[in-house]
Amino acid sequence: MQQPMPVQAAAPIKLLGFAGASNWPVWVGQTKGFFARDGLSTSLTITPNSTQMAKDMASGAFDIALTSIDNVVAYAERQAEVGVPGASDFVAFLGIDDGMLSLMAAPGIASMEDLKGRVLSVDALTTGFAFVLREALIKSGIGLDQVTIEAVGGGAQRLAALLDGRQAATLLNAPLDLLAEHAGAVRLADMSSIIGSYQGVSAMARRAWLDLRRSDAVAFVRAFRASLGWLTDPANRSEATAILRANLANIPPELAERIYARLTDPGRGIRRDLSIDEEGLRTVLRLRSTYVPQKHLTDPGRYVDMTIRAEAGL
Numbered sequence: 257m258q259q260p261m262p263v264q265a266a267a268p269i270k271l272l273g274f275a276g277a278s279n280w281p282v283w284v285g286q287t288k289g290f291f292a293r294d295g296l297s298t299s300l301t302i303t304p305n306s307t308q309m310a311k312d313m314a315s316g317a318f319d320i321a322l323t324s325i326d327n328v329v330a331y332a333e334r335q336a337e338v339g340v341p342g343a344s345d346f347v348a349f350l351g352i353d354d355g356m357l358s359l360m361a362a363p364g365i366a367s368m369e370d371l372k373g374r375v376l377s378v379d380a381l382t383t384g385f386a387f388v389l390r391e392a393l394i395k396s397g398i399g400l401d402q403v404t405i406e407a408v409g410g411g412a413q414r415l416a417a418l419l420d421g422r423q424a425a426t427l428l429n430a431p432l433d434l435l436a437e438h439a440g441a442v443r444l445a446d447m448s449s450i451i452g453s454y455q456g457v458s459a460m461a462r463r464a465w466l467d468l469r470r471s472d473a474v475a476f477v478r479a480f481r482a483s484l485g486w487l488t489d490p491a492n493r494s495e496a497t498a499i500l501r502a503n504l505a506n507i508p509p510e511l512a513e514r515i516y517a518r519l520t521d522p523g524r525g526i527r528r529d530l531s532i533d534e535e536g537l538r539t540v541l542r543l544r545s546t547y548v549p550q551k552h553l554t555d556p557g558r559y560v561d562m563t564i565r566a567e568a569g570l
Contacts, residue, residue: 266297272309273301276429282298283500286300310336310338311338313462316462321461322459324458332559333551333553335550337381347461347560348560349561354448354454355454357429359426362423376423377406377417388451390405395450411432414428418436418441434511459476474568477565478568478569488520488528
């Protein structure tokens, strides 16, 4: 009697992310079985800040991080606030969004001019989003000596600090900007309207991990794209918002609808083709070269590996 073929165990993928839009396709993929269909078993952990993210990725505790591509650049160039052995091995292989960044302020602050003399917050002082904030302030006529910028941590921590009155304003990505607005915060500016093209969140891993588990990385890209395709199909809107509310506590239905519209917007939401925007990455490099003038960074290809995406058929 012929023995049944053994069922191959799903390959585990340990994901690390920040509170934000990039997690929704992951939740969809887990709930609807897109990762399992490609032979993967995924777990997602939310990191408190970019430094802890780098430490956990470099140590091998996690496989893939959904993080600002500037973090890849910072560690590749050894310009991060805290040195992490092995972190120069980071490389981005999937683009997710343009950061979807908005400057959100406490009630009573009506304009950029009102920020003078106030305390603003960022994740860390030498990360890309901090440079975006500095650039936006300068382009709005606010001198960097006219504000105080403090490092508070990831978006969830900055949202809490803003709502608690500990900072006057902070940069928040979607959907945290909508959560802040729902709680009474003021939207001062959309960063894309000030700084132009920008590559924000990407999927990144260590080059050594990609070499070792290339087929799993390709499967991850396929599954993430399938999850995004399901998420952005209007026919799935109701179930998609239910998945969001199951993973983000205390989101009222009307706010979930606004978040869905924002994140699935073809022009302003999660990037449908999951490409890394070269012009946006050049903006990342320009800002880092401006505010950390140790080295003039000009080669976007140094920080990305698009062969994984190509093998996945994108």
